[in-house]
Amino acid sequence: MAADFKDMETNWEAYRKLFLIRAFEERLETLFAEGKIPGFVHTYIGQEAIAVGVCANLRTDDYITSTHRGHGHAIAKGIDLNGLMAEVFGKVTGICKGRGGSMHVADFSKGILGANGIVAAGTVIAAGAGLSIQTRQEDQVVVCFFGDGGINKGTVHEAMNFCSVKNLPVVFVCENNQYAQFTSRKLTTSVSDLSLRGAAYGMPAVSMDGNDLLEVVEVSQKAIADARVGMGPTLVVADTYRFGGHYVGDPQAYRSKEEVAQSRRRDPLLLFENHLILQGLADKEALELERESILELVDKAVAFAEQSEYPEVRSVIDYVFTDVTEK
């Protein structure tokens, strides 16, 4: 389903998703600081245009695999917002019934094969989903989101080689947010242009500005369309910057405030807002109203999560197996 960004509603929908992800993640920062969320939280702030731009080209029955920083991918692919928020709270109404939490959100009915706490674990899972599509002779596509930290994992090598050999409908989207946890990509990675890695697999590879929504849409559209018609996998590198720390509360001693401030000048939301205004697709007031209605959605999701119950403790063993229950 190719997104048509000449259409006004498509632009607005993209803006809504961008801001919804931003608002959701910023609310999580607040909720975490207030001690309302158990565990820890990795936010997608600064990278929103990648998930939104890529998923604009996907159908509901297409698949994505995601990372520990997965809320944005899930929202862009259409996860239920209340179910997502309740999951982060550990409530029984969560999309994973409180078993998963922030790092393990998934909605298989929307093709979201799971956020994953193991770096680059999704790559080989995506390869399997691609193999499944090819075996079933369907025209679905898999998008595998992973990061510049993940690109140094062996699973990336194993998955890319195999997808290339079998010509599988898998698009590898490497989000180069410059930091692997707390360590700069520059200290850990053999090439500065990550798309060079594609050549080793005979795989088309392209870099793009991950903060420019329209560029993301255009580049990923071609990769996804190619995959859908049997032309095999592509490596798409989305250069971006992680505005937040590795996790909420990270003191970020490994980088300067100036570096972060510099990067925030190229905020993907601001870039897209400017585009909408310059193209006459929206004005500031209309965008402000839209943002308020999205903030209300987030408020409602928080209220839903807070009012929901925790899972009953007697259910703690449920869902381990399909057919075995503890005696």
Add this chain to the structure above:
Amino acid sequence: MRSISFGQATVEATAAAMREDETVVVAGEDIGWGGNFGQFKGLLEEFGPKRVLDMPISEALILGSAVGAAVTGLRPVASLSFVEFTMGAMDEIINQAAKFRYMFGGQVSVPMVVRASDGVLRSSGAQHSESFEAFFSHMPGLKVVAPSNPADAKGLLRSAIADDDPVIYLENKKITFRKGEVPEGDYRIALGEASVARSGSDVSLITYSVMAQHALEAAQVLFEEHSVEAEVVDLRTLVPLDIESVLTSVAKTRRAVICHEAWTFGGFGAEISSQINEHLFGELAAPVVRVGARSAPIPFSPPLERELVPEASEVVEAVLRTVKL
């Protein structure tokens, strides 16, 4: 009944599953030509390369793609030649396959089978000889199967492929060419049911995989040379564990010797021993005894290998110690 090998029995089970269900695919190392032990012989010819996939030597990919395929409509049987090779894909087994159903709140099941050959065979050395069932059994979400004979190999593999949860199917190298009577046609044995392979009243030998064969040899020696009647309980499936069959036998004999090829320390036998003690402490005539390997990697030199890993004679010695108590 006709007699076929363990490996051939697994081919029959796989072929039957593939004929019945077109979503069953087999993927692994060196399977197109039949596999190291003939356990895939003829499958490529019958089902073609789209359903019998020769994979790169990329263990994480083989098992990770099985997870991805299993949650999107296929029923993969993934094979790694030797169980040690699963160590290159432990993330995919432990963090992915085992956890998906629970971690995602029951949204999906992961119907996949991991096949791997384990156990010692003629000086295969430290990285091709071991038994890792304790690792897998420890992890919630995995079912673990370890058959000891061709008929069970067929019946259990058929059920494992039909099962909706991830199943680790361990096929011991020493018995893979050994023949036995195997029912023809669609033969299945439910997972989680032990069998009493030999009845006896003096001592219970609790065992699985190749050691079930050694236990049967030991039981014969004990009967003929020492007038001891040993009962052999072949677990067949470690998870889910048929503890009732174990307890029924031990309640009768009041003595238990647990036998496996794997290391005794932290081994699966410790779990059995503990459960026997929890349920039958006051009724036992002797402490539960374990027969297994001492804690060292499997050595290459034949006499060292034989020293480390138990066979029937070690089972006989252990039983004689315990029946004197």
